[in-house]
Amino acid sequence: MKLAKVVGNIVSTVKTPSHQNKKLMVVIPIDPSGKECGDAMIAIDRFHAGIGDYVLIIEEGGSARDILEDPNGAIDAVIAGIVDC
Template identity: 60%
Template sequence: MKLARVIGNVVSSVKTESHSHTKLMVVHPIDENNQLIGSSLIAADNSQAGIGDRVLIIEEGGSARQVLKNSTAAVDAVIAGIIDEVRD
């Protein structure tokens, strides 16, 4: 699992069947000091996240599909939760 910030949403007029009714968001990994690290990616949103939210992402296909409760989804990253606070 990784910390990330939602930086945008993906709008698509055509989606694979496993993505229908699934909101896709652009997320960028962050460190514990909220600094951007690495590259941005697209993640399915299972938590009703919005642009600017700090989120917890899972970047592993099997686990992402379990969070979505869809074993056949073509997904390798998912927003698993919205982060309210990070403590030491």
């Protein structure tokens, strides 16, 4: 798991079947002090995170698919929880 900050959302009219009806967010990994420490990525959100929220993300595809209960999905990263600061 990685700590990240939500910096945006993605709107798409055409998605793969595994992304249909899923909320896509742009997140940037951060270190414990809140400093950005990686490149922005897209993560699927099931926890209703918003821009500015700190979240935990899982970047391992198998675990991400388990959280979304989609064993055949084309899923690389998922928001696994919102950090309450």
